[in-house]
Amino acid sequence: MKNVKHIKIWILKTVVFGILLTISASGYACEACNRLFLKRLLSEQKEGSLVSQQLLATITAQELSAGNNPAWVSEALAENNLIAADYKNALSDMVLASNDMPAASAGQSVARTGGSLPTNHEFIEIISRDKKLSIPETSYVPQNTKPDKKVSISLEEDDVYIGNGVIYKGFTIDGKIPGTTVIVDEGDIVEFTIINKGHIPHGASIHAAYTQTSKYLGKIQPNDSATVVFKATLPGVYMYHCAPGGHAIPMHIIFGQYGMMVVKPKKQYELEKVLNKSPDIELYLVQHEYYSSGKDAMEGQGKPMYTAFNGKLFRYVEEPIVGKPGDYVRINFLNAGPNLLSTFHIVGIMWDFVYWQGNPDNKFIGGQTVTAGPSDSWVIEFRIPPDEGSYLMLTHAVGSTDRGALGLLVCDKNANSGLTLLAEGIKYTDEQMAEYRKKSNRTITPFAVGSPDVDVPVVYGNDTKEVTIKIMGNSYFPKVVQVTPGTTITWVNEDVFTYMDGEFSGIHNVLVKDGPDRFASPLLAHAETYSEVLSKEGEYTYICTPHPYMEGKIIVAKDKYDIRYASAGPAANTSLVWFILVLSALALMIGLIALINK
Amino acid sequence: MKNVKHIKIWILKTVVFGILLTISASGYACEACNRLFLKRLLSEQKEGSLVSQQLLATITAQELSAGNNPAWVSEALAENNLIAADYKNALSDMVLASNDMPAASAGQSVARTGGSLPTNHEFIEIISRDKKLSIPETSYVPQNTKPDKKVSISLEEDDVYIGNGVIYKGFTIDGKIPGTTVIVDEGDIVEFTIINKGHIPHGASIHAAYTQTSKYLGKIQPNDSATVVFKATLPGVYMYHCAPGGHAIPMHIIFGQYGMMVVKPKKQYELEKVLNKSPDIELYLVQHEYYSSGKDAMEGQGKPMYTAFNGKLFRYVEEPIVGKPGDYVRINFLNAGPNLLSTFHIVGIMWDFVYWQGNPDNKFIGGQTVTAGPSDSWVIEFRIPPDEGSYLMLTHAVGSTDRGALGLLVCDKNANSGLTLLAEGIKYTDEQMAEYRKKSNRTITPFAVGSPDVDVPVVYGNDTKEVTIKIMGNSYFPKVVQVTPGTTITWVNEDVFTYMDGEFSGIHNVLVKDGPDRFASPLLAHAETYSEVLSKEGEYTYICTPHPYMEGKIIVAKDKYDIRYASAGPAANTSLVWFILVLSALALMIGLIALINK
């Protein structure tokens, strides 16, 4: 398989991927560094490796899309015995080829070929078998089936205000974290459209769809959109989230792109039957986490900076949910995670009924909690007791409680009826966000450098001559370091997923965007390292070529308290000083003798 | 809303809250610092902010309750254009007002107004509706209903011996961690009384109560008590715990105040029916965690120092539970957490039946584990097999297993019958505790400074001129630091809950209680910082005004190995030393010349 022709095609393909990627990266990536990169690549031992090929494709594409020096790139490609690419043809080649390579695409192959939707005529017997079973069929319908409901969401990179003076810089759905709540009925044919309004590829995984979605909704390029049509056959409460493919799926979830989709059952839930009425209060509630570092999201069971119900820290402490005594409350609960366990509980409330995953057939009676790992869901039903006061909602994993996942349900006889609250973050206007950005006292972000009190510079003194920076969860760690001139910095890539290119892969590098000196590392696969000795003083800002939103900082500065070693070799040691002392004393003595003997 | 009158009322209210708070704090807090505080507050830019108002109220109240200088406080209040308070009136105002402000109270408003208990006549139609349903009514009963069972527990701050030579300094219920096991029958009217024998506010949340409890049992002041009456309508195994309000709820759980309450079902559990007898062994078992730092309890999914079944590390390894072959065993299992997941398992045992949350209607058959997040519970039923030997009980999340959550069930044909073990810690006598304290080789505590090998001083050398201390989970981190004179210490408040005053809030500060220099920071809301340059050598012990049990230490000491910079400005650099050498050599040469030329 690894013959020259294949490699060429592969490079053409990845060049095209690279072009698309670069639409997003423009503005971030530095051309000078790209050239440096390519030069190094072409002369290096890693030539021909998977990593090198990906690097070549990525940076070549960046050059091209920036439109600066296609001739130079062609030259470089020619030097490397590659035919200069006809990129239009390459694009269609790639799309066609992708149908033959399901494995290589790690679940997210691109099959959007314009008007010709797959109809799967050949699986008609499966479809007909499933229709005749005593259990629901899968969600599969031909893609040209007329939908009952149309849903459309937009994905991009953005910042949001999450309360308590904190701005979160991540990825959003419709400008919100969590994204828009989607509600349909059991049996509905749903047309779900994903619009990429961002600068990097996005996509979607919809847990309510019991059918192939990856090939329709994976790898949606900036300014592109994609659609899937499916039948909502199984009632319940589901997560949906960005899923561009490969390594980017967990990353985009960590960065904030998820929401709730509910498929309302045809069957009545039990308390609806018992009380013979619809819920007085219906609450769609997502518990979720905010990270200030991708590394914190990747290690162990995760270490979020904050947790929240529906986007904002302590949102329903600030604006309590208010109901009347005796009200019938239904909560559609989802723990979006992406990492922690939740045991949802309401002080003073016991469940009348709860339903695992929201399916009315999975009923439990009573209970103080529902336990939900990431992407687990429950429908919860209870009555507000006939005693006014406030009922505190929380996860009983109390570390999370006090970091934001806490709210109030208030029982007040004068409350209005018929409250419905959606499971989505607050969408602020541009003016409001501008105001919040100005007034906030903290910005956190998993992949770049946040506020100085969050991403505190780690200062190494003169004793330290070697510093290791880990790359993990699309973030550098420590994000900001201060070292003295001559320190060796070693980066080690601790991201593990190496099977795809660019945004879809956990392959990273280090590229100085701004600083007193320029350098760029090769792309590093898992556990590979790169070292650089930093001699020039100043502040270095660096990014990752395949994930140009990743950012780290190095400050190289002489230690003002200890400048002994800067100019003149080894420090004065004690022997030397004593030698001087003896010498001086001798000089004094001799001088005195000279004087006396005068 | 923010007009002057409102602010005044608010301050009166918070002053009263503060008074109550201070009853506890007296003995801890330093008046001199309070004065310093108030002075700073009154002259500072933060005046009028939420944080400043809370600070003012808290420290004013401390002054007042200490009875030292009410005149001075009145003066300060007057200077600040506030009318001196008639505190008695303020108290009743506050109580009345609290009914209008459920949001501000974060679930825990105070409604104890003496004899007049709410009867809720107006909700009679709800009560009557619920009685007629096919499902159990809620736990609501009028507070003057005659109880079937009376329960009373006492809460305070205390230390306990937890085995393996370790003393744990935290908060207790009836002097134990976990607290007293409460067992009632389904349908019982329960009168539950909480007595605060401690120095700070406590309270209670009772998961077995499906009715308002917060307004009855929240914010119980030292030397006060409170009672709620409710009907135990839903059978199962429940957690109860201290819940004074707001930020203090998770904190007091973390610090040790929780226990098990079981509502015995009217329905028989399945194995009771199958074997047609009561259990031979009934075990009430709480798995729980001990923390040596509040921070460790707040980050990620928690990092406890120890885990235990019923209070003591490896308790049932030291005193195994002994039964006979064929015995019917029932375990009422609760994971109190407060953070970790448990998958309870017994080597050599499979479950005959388990019941989610302990309700007989939620039955599962077989299985090797029960999975329980914090506050999750199960009833577990099995038979001891007809083969003697020991059966190891553990959580299969093995990190926890080896930190204490391990015990033995021994099958011995000569065992006695009829064993019942309660889910509570061991209550030692004062003499025993004195002995344990003397012999122990380690003390841990989440909020103050434990043994030196636990809260190891973090020593910063001459290279370090800036040190950050995080405040998280009512603890400072690092708890003990050693720095050289002139180092800048910055505290950053990483606790997030800011909606209430004093113990109920995650607002903190730094107040030097003892040390060569005195200083006090303003109260810090979330993500706010405070810096101080420490120049004077010595040991500083500091606390937090709203949570005076919080304690941190800073040792300022010259580095004995490196005293160059202490007295005379910049260090001798190499150039200087070489200059001296040349100078001395020149001196020697000239002296010699003088001598020779004499």
Next chain:
Amino acid sequence: MKNVKHIKIWILKTVVFGILLTISASGYACEACNRLFLKRLLSEQKEGSLVSQQLLATITAQELSAGNNPAWVSEALAENNLIAADYKNALSDMVLASNDMPAASAGQSVARTGGSLPTNHEFIEIISRDKKLSIPETSYVPQNTKPDKKVSISLEEDDVYIGNGVIYKGFTIDGKIPGTTVIVDEGDIVEFTIINKGHIPHGASIHAAYTQTSKYLGKIQPNDSATVVFKATLPGVYMYHCAPGGHAIPMHIIFGQYGMMVVKPKKQYELEKVLNKSPDIELYLVQHEYYSSGKDAMEGQGKPMYTAFNGKLFRYVEEPIVGKPGDYVRINFLNAGPNLLSTFHIVGIMWDFVYWQGNPDNKFIGGQTVTAGPSDSWVIEFRIPPDEGSYLMLTHAVGSTDRGALGLLVCDKNANSGLTLLAEGIKYTDEQMAEYRKKSNRTITPFAVGSPDVDVPVVYGNDTKEVTIKIMGNSYFPKVVQVTPGTTITWVNEDVFTYMDGEFSGIHNVLVKDGPDRFASPLLAHAETYSEVLSKEGEYTYICTPHPYMEGKIIVAKDKYDIRYASAGPAANTSLVWFILVLSALALMIGLIALINK
């Protein structure tokens, strides 16, 4: 109980245990150090303590088994007022005595006495009662019952290739992690044999056995084997794992010794009934974790370096599982942990049915995830939808996803039918392993020193004069440190389980195996510390006597950048240098005067 006779017997016993232990340790342990040890022990204040007794027994036994100086040991024992042991008698004494001491054995007493298997005639009435119940009997059968199935597995210490260029050095079953998949039918009499091919004691816990196994399968010595016979009465998916006893049970699980055992139900699973056929694809799937440090496995909810399905990182991304549209898929899913929560999910798939713990009677309908803590299991049933493409399998706790627990199920109309995949790691040939070892770029191991980029040396500069090394999860932390001469190293034992000897206990010490200076600490119980000042430069490699596979390193080296303090006492401080300057200037002046006045 603690009279002299008992202590003597105890020592005899532990001597014998020690002998057995030492068979494994030979090759590792250093005799010279043992002597040093014993000498120190005999002259030390700890004599008579539990810890000292264990130490004495362990090292005495090592001397004996090495056959080097039994006379010397007898002497030492005699000096210590102990009768020289008749070890053969001691052995049988011990075995007999162990029946009386279930508590001391922490669940794993040794009862293998050759041919005489217990028949438990006295419990015939229990056995007969259980046979008549409406529920399955326990797994108990007399040990001489003729088996339907024979299973045999071999345990040893080994390294395996886990993909992505990483070698894992741990403990294995049949050379694999996870071990061999064991499949039997409900009702089968199973003979399960464990062979210890390693150098330390191993054992087994089999979750599918509802009967005493510990006394049969605990503490199997090297080159020994053990067998238990039981009836598989309850269908489901189970974990089995190494369980030598005490502290070693969690340790050996952490190190890699676990596998899946499935008891196939007589009852049909629901989808089998609905589709009226056997599964087209049956997948046995274990999710599990790899640690680079025992400490990482013991703290909080664990922090693995990698996660995997069936042994290898991203195994089913590299070799996707391929099925046809409409295929009936059954997954026997086990989360072996040993620590993290898994929420297993497949993109594009919803469950038709899932069964808690794999028992057909615990059925749920629909759902997007199954939630499994460590040792939790599910049977999962679904159909591949009639739409080709790839379906991504993952745990939705996304930190784990991207560290290896990710795979592909590919729907391809041309796929073959009838795929079965077992839940075990890949067994490579010796040649393949040699090749992988050569080509790998990283080795991780929980208890010894892995690759330099994993166990990065922690370098302490001149400012640091005291360094603490934690012992936790049978590993030292940091594993490798570099300090300057004269630094005090303090070890603190943070392992807690202290109830047994050697491998079975969390008691540790420090014994320099190789280095410029030799020293050995006493055995440290929980929270005990030991300090040593290291003056001689060079590299020290040290191990733990009871767990000789544990390894740590200390490099003592002068800081080449700062050699001031090495030879001549205190450093030149600024005052001194200024004094020299003045002195020199004076000398110059005097010299000049002498010259001028000449």
